[in-house]
Structure formats: structure tokens, C-alpha cells
Amino acid sequence: MTAARKSRSSGNWWTVYGGPLLLSVLSIAGLLTALLSEGAGRYFSWIAVGAPVAITAWFFARRKRA
Amino acid sequence: MVHTWSSLISTLFLLLLCITGLPLIFHHEIDELLGYDPKPEIVQPGAVKRSIDEIARTALANDPGRVLQYILWDKDEPNNVIAFTNNKVDGDPDAATLRAYDAHTAKPLGSVGGGPMLIFLKLHVDMFAGQPGKLFLGAMGFLFLVAIISGVVLYWPFTRRLSFGTLRDKSRRIAWFDWHNLLGAVTIAWALVVGATGVINTLAEVMLSQWKATELADMVKPYAGKPPPVHLASLDRTLENARKTAPDMNVSFVAFPGTPFTSSHHFAVFMRGDTPLTSRLLKPVLLDGETGEVSDARDLPVYLKALLVSQPLHFGDYGGMPLKIIWALLDIMTIVVICSGLYLWIVKRRKHRSHAIAGQPLLQPSE
Numbered sequence: 542m543t544a545a546r547k548s549r550s551s552g553n554w555w556t557v558y559g560g561p562l563l564l565s566v567l568s569i570a571g572l573l574t575a576l577l578s579e580g581a582g583r584y585f586s587w588i589a590v591g592a593p594v595a596i597t598a599w600f601f602a603r604r605k606r607a
Numbered sequence: 608m609v610h611t612w613s614s615l616i617s618t619l620f621l622l623l624l625c626i627t628g629l630p631l632i633f634h635h636e637i638d639e640l641l642g643y644d645p646k647p648e649i650v651q652p653g654a655v656k657r658s659i660d661e662i663a664r665t666a667l668a669n670d671p672g673r674v675l676q677y678i679l680w681d682k683d684e685p686n687n688v689i690a691f692t693n694n695k696v697d698g699d700p701d702a703a704t705l706r707a708y709d710a711h712t713a714k715p716l717g718s719v720g721g722g723p724m725l726i727f728l729k730l731h732v733d734m735f736a737g738q739p740g741k742l743f744l745g746a747m748g749f750l751f752l753v754a755i756i757s758g759v760v761l762y763w764p765f766t767r768r769l770s771f772g773t774l775r776d777k778s779r780r781i782a783w784f785d786w787h788n789l790l791g792a793v794t795i796a797w798a799l800v801v802g803a804t805g806v807i808n809t810l811a812e813v814m815l816s817q818w819k820a821t822e823l824a825d826m827v828k829p830y831a832g833k834p835p836p837v838h839l840a841s842l843d844r845t846l847e848n849a850r851k852t853a854p855d856m857n858v859s860f861v862a863f864p865g866t867p868f869t870s871s872h873h874f875a876v877f878m879r880g881d882t883p884l885t886s887r888l889l890k891p892v893l894l895d896g897e898t899g900e901v902s903d904a905r906d907l908p909v910y911l912k913a914l915l916v917s918q919p920l921h922f923g924d925y926g927g928m929p930l931k932i933i934w935a936l937l938d939i940m941t942i943v944v945i946c947s948g949l950y951l952w953i954v955k956r957r958k959h960r961s962h963a964i965a966g967q968p969l970l971q972p973s974e
Contacts (some may be wrong), residue, residue: 557763560771565796572800575926576884576919586926591933593793597940600772600789 560596567592610757614948617750624744624805625942627731632923632934634724643724645707645716647686657713659688659842665713666690670704677868678842679860682879682886686710689719696865738812745809751802758791780954787947790940797937804921807914814910815867826893826903827870835871836864840899842874849876849892852904856880859889864896872896883925887915 571589574582630637638644663675673692681687688710693703705719733740766773766788774785846858856878862868869875873896877889892904907915919925923934 556770557767561759561762561792561795564793568796569800572797572920575930576916579883583926583930587929587933590797590926590930590937593797594933594936594940596772597789597793600774604774604776 564593564596610754610761611952613750613753613757614945615952617747617754618945618949620744620747621751621945622942623734624731624747625938625945627727629935629938630724630727631731632931632938634728635924637724638720638722641722641724643718643720643722645687645719647684647707647709647716648712648714650686650711654711656710659846662688662690662708662710662713663842665708665715666692666706669706669715673704675863676703676866677860677862680858682859687716696863697867741809741812745806748802748806748809752799752806755791755795755798755802759795762788762792780951783947783950787944787951790947791944794937794940794944798941800920801923804917807917808921811914814914818908818911819867822905822908823870826905827872829902830870830872833872836896839864839896840874840894845874845894845899846876848894848899848901849878852892852901853878853890856890869893873902874899883919884916887919888912889915 567589571586571592574589575586635644659678663678666675666678667673670692673694674696675690676693676696676698677691679689679691681689686709688708689705690708691703691705693699705721707716707719708714709716729735733744736743769785769788771792772789774782774789776782842861846861849858849861850856857880859877859879862875862877864873865871868877869891870893873893876892876894878892879886879889888907890904890906893902894900895902906912923931
């Protein structure tokens with residue numbers, strides 16, 4: 542396996558769930574902002590709801606090939 | 608086990624929902640393109656809006672032998688008046704005809720909806736199987752929620768040794784495993800919200816029946832035993848009275864006596880506010896069908912408010928075109944999660960079979 546990417550530690554709560562949790566909080570905030578506000582709130586909602594797409598593209602761009 | 612079975616049972620239907628849902632995100636744009644979303648003519652300077660009674664007469668003349676069920680005002684197209692006619696006031700919703708009329712000239716502008724998007728919509732909502740089909744898809748949606756939550760639980764043993772966002776291409780199976788984990792993890796919140804609001808939407812009829820049996824029944828108690836109205840009141844007078852009751856709101860739609868949204872004695876005028884949130888929170892005003900006088904007005908109960916607020920969160924139509932595009936991308940990501948999950952299950956089964964004795968499960972939780 543790609544040892545460089547694999548932590549030898551047994552893993553901890555934050556490294557496993559931290560990323561998904563932050564994205565979840567951001568997504569929910571974005572979904573609600575678009576519902577509750579017009580104008581500037583929309584721009585935030587696009588960034589927040591679109592964050593999962595952006596971060597996936599980023600991981601794809603910097604993936605290591607075997 | 609929970610993750611495998613909740614996903615497997617619902618896989619086919621979730622794929623149907625995701626695939627039909629994709630064009631439905633752009634329902635409005637596609638209808639516009641195909642001519643199922645008639646536009647009002649350019650308003651002549653000094654033109655005044657026609658009376659709603661006149662538009663109602665035009666609508667009935669256009670569809671002889673039918674009755675009016677609803678008249679609706681699109682929030683984004685204030686110069687259109689949309690009339691629903693059907694063979695009877697409580698006729699089958701699928702038999703309804705929707706036509707747009709120009710608010711200033713009362714001219715018919717064409718039918719609303721229909722076309723290929725209606726097929727996608729029916730497949731998405733009830734698979735052409737009516738209320739049972741709708742509730743069945745609701746149950747599949749519920750399994751989707753179970754699959755997501757059990758996936759979150761499984762995420763720990765499967766990825767605790769990997770850093771977030773790891774994408775390996777060591778083998779096809781490992782590549783799809785990583786994509787399943789990454790796409791599943793980043794879409795948790797969105798998929799839960801769209802899934803849960805979709806499930807809530809499948810209960811719309813149940814909630815409406817509940818409202819009619821309790822709150823509406825209570826509001827129309829004074830009319831118990833009276834025959835239904837013979838001559839309907841003027842719509843313009845009825846709408847005017849409704850506006851006076853809720854002066855800071857606009858009319859969303861009016862339901863004719865006997866239709867599913869009201870009693871057999873009353874017009875129900877549903878009022879809306881003008882912010883993204885309050886435009887969803889309708890307030891019904893009940894008016895006597897013969898006199899057009901207000902008989903009662905109450906806010907909707909919490910469960911119907913929850914239904915109305917949950918709709919935009921399911922449709923993704925409340926934050927402009929960029930939000931719709933993001934919605935579509937997240938939908939495609941969900942399709943990949945579903946397909947990769949199915950692929951991983953098939954591969955695992957095949958491995959189990961062919962290596963029944965010496966075989967080692969290839970993807971297993973790291974200790």
C-alpha cells in the first residue's frame with residue numbers, strides 16, 4: 542500500500558471525521574443561508590454548498606499515482 | 608450489515624431517483640426551452656389587469672364541460688394567471704389541465720407543464736403508481752438515510768489508517784473503494800438533507816388529510832349540514848377580502864370549494880410572504896363560497912410548515928442557477944457513490960465465492 546499516505550498511528554477521531562464534519566457543517570450553513578437571506582447570503586451559500594465538489598476536485602488533482 | 612442491506616434494497620430505486628432528479632433540477636429551464644412554460648405578452652403602457660372573474664370565464668370557455676379547481680399566481684411571473692381545470696372539483700390530479708392566461712389581456716398563453724419533464728416528474732414522485740408508489744419511494748428514501756448513517760459509522764474502521772481524501776489507483780477495486788469513501792463522506796450533509804426532505808414530501812397527502820380532518824374540520828364547523836354553494840361568489844371580491852385579512856401578503860393560489868385544499872363550502876385563498884422563507888409559508892384564508900366573506904384564517908400547523916419549508920431544500924431551486932448546478936454535481940456524486948457501492952458489493956461476493964477456502968477478504972477494517 543502507499544505507505545507515504547498511510548499513517549502508522551491507529552488513527553484518531555479528528556483525522557477520520559474532522560474533514561467530513563467540517564464539510565457537513567458548512568453544507569448545512571449554506572443550505573440554510575440561501576433559504577433565509579437574499580443577496581449576499583447567496584454567494585456564501587454557493588461557496589458552502591459547493592465546497593464538497595471543490596474539495597473533491599482538489600483531492601483528485603493532487604492524487605498520487607501508483 | 609445494516610449498510611449493505613439498507614443500500615442494496617434501495618439501490619435500484621435510489622438510482623431511479625437520482626437519475627430522474629437530475630433533469631428535474633432544471634425543470635423550469637427545460638420547460639421554458641421546450642415551450643411548456645408560456646410567457647406573458649409585453650405589457651402595454653397603461654394596461655390594467657383584467658378581473659379574475661373574466662379570466663375564470665375565459666378559462667372555462669377554453670375547456671368546455673370542465674370546472675375550475677385552482678387559480679395560481681407564479682411568484683416569478685406576476686403577469687401570468689394559471690388556471691387548473693378538471694372534470695370535477697375533486698377530480699384525479701393527473702386529469703387536471705393547467706393553462707396560463709395573460710393577466711392584462713386574459714388571452715390564453717398555452718398549457719403549463721406537460722411534455723417530457725412530466726414523465727421524469729411522475730417517475731421521480733410515484734413511478735406512475737399513485738399514492739402507494741409515492742409511499743414506497745418514501746420508504747426507499749428512508750433506507751437511503753439508514754444507509755448514509757450506517758456508512759458514517761463504518762467510515763471509522765475502514766478509513767482510520769488513511770488520510771482524508773486518499774485516492775489510490777492500485778487496483779480497480781481499491782480505486783472505487785476510495786472514491787466511494789471520499790464522495791460519500793463529503794456529501795453526507797447534503798444527501799441527508801435532500802433524502803430527508805424527499806421523504807417528508809412523500810407524506811404530503813397524509814399531512815394534508817390530517818389537516819383537513821383536524822384544523823380545517825374545526826374551521827368549517829359552523830357550516831356542518833349546509834348544502835354546498837350553488838352560485839359562487841365573485842372571485843375578485845373574494846380575493847379582495849382575503850387580501851384585507853392578510854394585508855402584508857400576496858395571493859399564492861385560490862382553491863375552489865370542494866377541491867382537496869378546502870371544504871365543500873369555502874374558497875381557500877393561500878397567502879404568501881415575499882422573502883425566500885415566508886414565500887413558502889402559506890397562510891390559508893377561508894371564505895364563504897356564496898358570499899366571499901372571510902369565515903376564518905389560521906396559520907398552518909407545524910407539520911405542514913415543515914413540509915413547505917422542506918420543499919426548496921429538496922428541489923434546490925432557491926438559490927439561483929449556481930445553486931442548481933451545484934445540486935446537479937452533488938447528485939452526480941451521489942450516483943457515483945451508489946454505483947461504486949454496488950460494484951464493491953459484487954466484487955466482494957465474487958471473491959468470497961471463488962476463495963471460499965483460502966480467500967482473504969480484501970477490503971476489511973484495519974485493526
